[in-house]
Amino acid sequence: MQTKAVLTEKEMPTHWYNIQADLPEPLPPLRHPATKEPTRLPPPLFPEALNEQEFSKERWIEIPEELQDIYRTWRPTLLHRAYRLEKTLDTPARIFFKYEGTSQAGSHKPNTAVAQAYYNKKEGVKRLATETGAGQWGSALAMGCTFFGLECKVYMVKASYYQKPYRRVLMETWGAQVIPSPSEETEIGRKILKDDPDCAGSLGIAISEAVEDAFARDDTRYSLGSVLNHVLLHQTVIGLEAMKQLEKLDVYPDIIVGCIGGGSNFAGTFLPFVKDKIEGRKPDLRIICVEPQACPTVTKGLYAWDYGDVAGMAPIALMYTLGHGFVPPPLHAGGLRYHGMAPIICHLHKLGFVEARAEYQIPVFEAAVKFARSEGIVAAPEAAHAIKVVIDEALKCRESGEKKDILLALSGHGHFDLAAYDEFLSGRLQDYEYPRELVEKALADLPKVD
Ligand SMILES: *Cc1c(COP(=O)(O)O)cnc(C)c1O
Numbered sequence: 189m190q191t192k193a194v195l196t197e198k199e200m201p202t203h204w205y206n207i208q209a210d211l212p213e214p215l216p217p218l219r220h221p222a223t224k225e226p227t228r229l230p231p232p233l234f235p236e237a238l239n240e241q242e243f244s245k246e247r248w249i250e251i252p253e254e255l256q257d258i259y260r261t262w263r264p265t266l267l268h269r270a271y272r273l274e275k276t277l278d279t280p281a282r283i284f285f286k287y288e289g290t291s292q293a294g295s296h297k298p299n300t301a302v303a304q305a306y307y308n309k310k311e312g313v314k315r316l317a318t319e320t321g322a323g324q325w326g327s328a329l330a331m332g333c334t335f336f337g338l339e340c341k342v343y344m345v346k347a348s349y350y351q352k353p354y355r356r357v358l359m360e361t362w363g364a365q366v367i368p369s370p371s372e373e374t375e376i377g378r379k380i381l382k383d384d385p386d387c388a389g390s391l392g393i394a395i396s397e398a399v400e401d402a403f404a405r406d407d408t409r410y411s412l413g414s415v416l417n418h419v420l421l422h423q424t425v426i427g428l429e430a431m432k433q434l435e436k437l438d439v440y441p442d443i444i445v446g447c448i449g450g451g452s453n454f455a456g457t458f459l460p461f462v463k464d465k466i467e468g469r470k471p472d473l474r475i476i477c478v479e480p481q482a483c484p485t486v487t488k489g490l491y492a493w494d495y496g497d498v499a500g501m502a503p504i505a506l507m508y509t510l511g512h513g514f515v516p517p518p519l520h521a522g523g524l525r526y527h528g529m530a531p532i533i534c535h536l537h538k539l540g541f542v543e544a545r546a547e548y549q550i551p552v553f554e555a556a557v558k559f560a561r562s563e564g565i566v567a568a569p570e571a572a573h574a575i576k577v578v579i580d581e582a583l584k585c586r587e588s589g590e591k592k593d594i595l596l597a598l599s600g601h602g603h604f605d606l607a608a609y610d611e612f613l614s615g616r617l618q619d620y621e622y623p624r625e626l627v628e629k630a631l632a633d634l635p636k637v638d
Contacts, residue, residue, distance in 0.1 A: 258335055279583065344366050369397050449524040494635065506534070
């Protein structure tokens with residue numbers, strides 16, 4: 189019984205896959221936040237190489253050797269067959285999962301963090317500024333910066349800074365400077381603290397502080413952990429590896445399932461496969477994006493032009509959005525609380541190549557515990573959203589007798605999320621309804637673009 193598909197280091201991808209070469213219709217351009225004209229990423233914030241990748245139409249983009257060496261410190265990741273979960277569910281479906289929780293930071297995020305640190309270093313940047321909520325992105329970037337000798341400044345949402353100290357310690361261990369946001373170190377931070385000294389912070393405020401920091405210093409650039417095309421590009425190492433691993437098992441999936449916050453881990457997994465659907469080789473392939481009911485961007489948002497950030501300083505993208513001013517309820521899958529979604533995912537959804545589903549957090553944790561008790565892995569609450577849908581699909585196969593092959597994108601482990609598991613196990617976890625009024629209010633405030 190084969191449970192793992194192992195790749196050797198020699199079989200690892202040497203190039204990232206760029207979906208922009210194969211889209212049936214090109215992506216709509218980004219718009220400048222002030223002029224509303226088509227724009228690149230703001231050059232003082234991003235290095236040239238990443239700006240080029242953002243708009244490139246080249247199908248294969250080489251992964252520099254030096255970066256491949258860094259990838260080898262945790263890649264290739266394993267692809268497992270979930271025999272024990274299949275047995276628990278008594279399903280004829282075969283379930284495979286690609287597990288990114290074995291990176292040093294415990295998620296897929298280092299795949300882009302090390303790449304971003306590399307390109308910044310190449311262009312003479314000394315220091316990166318970023319924001320983090322619960323600390324997953326901040327810790328990945330802290331590790332990337334330490335590999336390439338860059339300073340790293342992380343604005344961490346104040347509530348998480350005090351409630352979830354372990355990821356802060358992780359970031360500091362990798363040498364990053366972490367500061368609770370709002371802080372006294374930026375103009376926007378000082379302004380917010382003056383009005384509300386006890387402000388607990390939000391991801392939007394932290395983004396604004398990191399952006400201000402990068403604008404203010406010549407040696408500093410800004411770094412974003414999801415949503416943008418170049419981030420999704422870097423994450424395609426996941427799908428390219430998974431495709432080769434499944435080939436070794438003589439499998440092509442019928443259904444691919446992943447969670448979407450900004451869309452990077454799942455796009456990284458399915459983009460190499462969606463090419464086969466676009467080109468008609470696998471017309472029946474189903475790609476299911478899973479989001480929380482409390483932040484249902486694709487299933488309930490508008491397809492509209494909106495700012496990438498709360499302050500309206502980031503470029504405007506055509507995407508599904510709940511409104512840039514929308515602050516979702518404090519659900520435990522902190523990585524799934526973004527108001528917008530990667531334009532690439534939205535575009536593919538609009539064109540009918542991917543579908544989306546929203547799930548409540550209590551059934552999500554039920555699925556996560558079932559997974560832990562069959563496969564042993566305690567999944568990140570974000571990834572558990574995908575587990576929920578995989579289990580549902582496998583149970584449908586039990587009803588119909590169909591032998592489908594399902595691929596689960598398992599983006600990370602939940603070892604820093606045990607307080608959430610504790611709430612669930614002790615019956616204290618609550619569900620959040622879709623906050624319709626908050627969304628309607630936020631959607632009234634979209635920028636006007638012709
Ligand atoms: C950040 C995070 C996510 C959500 O981000 P995406 O860009 O949608 O992948 C999902 N899972 C884990 C484990 C994360 O850390």
